[in-house]
Amino acid sequence: MSVNVYDQANALESALRKSEEFTNLKELYETVNGNPDSKKLFDEFRNIQMELQTKQMNGEDILDNDVERAQQSAQAIEEDENIKQLMEAEQKLSSLIQDLNRVIMKPIEELYKLNN
Secondary structure (H helix, E strand, O other), X not given: OOOOHHHHHHHHHHHHHHOHHXXXXXXXXXXXXXXHHHHXXXXXXXXXXXXXXXXXXXXXXXXXXHHHHHHHHXXXXXXXXXXXXXXXXXXXXXXXXXXXXXXXXXXXXXXXXXXX
16 A cells, blocks of 8 residues: 555645644734734844844854844843744744654654664
8 A cells, every 4th residue: 555645744734734833823923913013023033033044154254243133132022922922832833843753754763773
């Protein structure tokens, strides 16, 4: 019997979209986007993160000024309850995805353990 793993992956995607972790994240993301102050802080934080990642990937130096901006932005979002809840929900979803990845990788790990 052959199993189409893509069908299973699509079913997993659908289940993930219906999961409590994802629906909670989606609601909190909408809350952040619906609050002008939270949205502004969140967008600024993400832009700074992207700038730093781009610099890092391009081999550019990250200056003290960059680090200070990132720290100030991180502090500001920690003080915003909407963003704080969003980040906590994102972490829960990330944990779920890590757990799913462990399950998916289990056959390969077992295979290699058998051949040692």
